[in-house]
Amino acid sequence: MFSKEEAARLRQQFWISFGQYMKPVPGAEGLAVNWVNYKTGVKNIFFRMDAEKRQASIAIEIAHSDEGIRELFFEQFQEFKLLLENALNEKWDWLPSVANSYDKQVARIEMVLANVSVYNQQQWPDIIAFLKPRIIALDEFWADVKPVFEDLK
Secondary structure: OOOHHHHHHHHHHHHHHHHHHHOOOOOOOOOOOOOOOOOOOOOOEEEEEEEOOOEEEEEEEEOOOOHHHHHHHHHHHHHOHHHHHHHHOOOOEEEEEEEOOOOOEEEEEEEEEEOOOOOOHHHHHHHHHHHHHHHHHHHHHHHHHHHHHHHHO
């Protein structure tokens, strides 16, 4: 397969390509957005995009260390479930407690595209076509609901 260095280079190349592709796309509020490292502006809430060996995924991750607060944030997202599904035009998987890549307990709301690999450059257009409309839709959704989550802090 690939050496660690080659694999890291391919992953980095993918995210650079994705970032360049998304750079001209303004956010919901008309401003420039760093789509690859999207900042929600609310501590412990992240929009995560991953492209791996066997899949690509996009998720809302609630990473508060306090389980009760994490549950509160997750419940608040559930209140907006219909709004989120309408923005995304699809239903995502809701995981109230799961270990993230750092073995930390988080809550996740996610969509996965199976059977693609970031290491296959011919599949990059498929991965980008999967991620792009979803991160844009998340941004539009977030522009509407962010104030509620800021008040929960």
